[in-house]
Amino acid sequence: MQNFEKRRDRYNAFASFENPLVNLSFELEVPDFRPYCKQHKLPSFHFFLYHVLHALKGIDNYMYRIYQGEVIKIDDFWASYTVINQDQNLNFARFVMTDDLREFIARSVASAKEAEATTQLINTAEDLDDYQQRRNIYITCMPWLKLSAIEHPIYEHKSYDIPSLAWGRYSAPRPDGKLSLTMAVQAHHGFIDGYHVHLLAQAIAQRISQTMAS
Template identity: 70%
Template sequence: MHNFEKRRDRYNAFASFENPLVNLSFEMEVPDFRPFCKANELPPFHVFLYCILNSLKEIDNFMYRIHEGEVIKIDDFMASYTVLNQDKNLNFARFTRSSDLREFVARSVAAKQFAEASDVLVNTTEALSPMDKKRNVHITCMPWLKLVAMEHPIYHHKNHDIPSLAWGRFSDPRDDGKLTVNMSVLAHHGFVDGYHVHLLAQAIAARVAKIIA
């Protein structure tokens, strides 16, 4: 928590706001990893999700939460994201995050298949303890759309402390070996500034590059 103490006054300032959230939408550039996925029989969504979640964990600012009125730093979070079930209705996949790519993808695919097969809403936070509810990151993807902006659904703005990320359709292949994707990142401004979103984008791109090297 040493790093947080350096910005506690910023947190206190934003915590007094009725809506203390920062919500940025931007175009992110990463190496085109789809040929790598095809060659290794890995689904691109799950590989990209791996890069995002494992990059998030490296940046302290995305790991701060508010629990019982105090700021804490979680040590890890559940991997989860939205899927469509067989009726084309929203459902939630959830699994234990892994730092190993193939293990992560296998768990993610299994969680997706389970959520897709369920008619009822599963993997909600209702059964979780207050502390476990903090060990979360909200993830959604809309691959049909070129995302321009995103307003994430928030139950209560003032106490919201769970980062929310969304992205849309990947661009067509580029001659320079890269692709672009529009990303949306929402977080508590007491914890996260635009600079930290920039760091996250850099970390994701670096992790993609390392995987395909």
């Protein structure tokens, strides 16, 4: 929490707002990991999700939460994201994070299949206590659309503390070996500035590059 104390005055300022959220959409450029995934028989969405979530975990500002009126820093969070079920309706996949890439992907694929197979809305966090509900990141992907912006549904703006990320369709293959997509990041401005979104974009690209080079 030492890093948070350096910006507590910023948090206090934005916490007084009726809507303290910042929502940025930007073009993310990363190494085109699709050929790598094809070569290593890895599903590209789950590969990308692994690097997004671990990049978030490595930046303190995305780990701050509001619990019982106080700011805390969580150590870990659930891996979760939206899927479309057999009725073409929204559902939620959720599983326990792991640092091992292949194990992460196996858990992610299994949780997606479970959420896709049921007509009931599952993994809504209603089974978790208030602290466990803070251990979350909201992720949605819309691969059918070239995303330009998004506004997430918010139950109560003032108490909102969980970052929400969304991205859309990947670009076609590029001559420079890069892949681009629009990503949107929404978070409490008391925790996150535009600079921290920049850090996240850098971290995602670096992690993907390192995995492909290993």
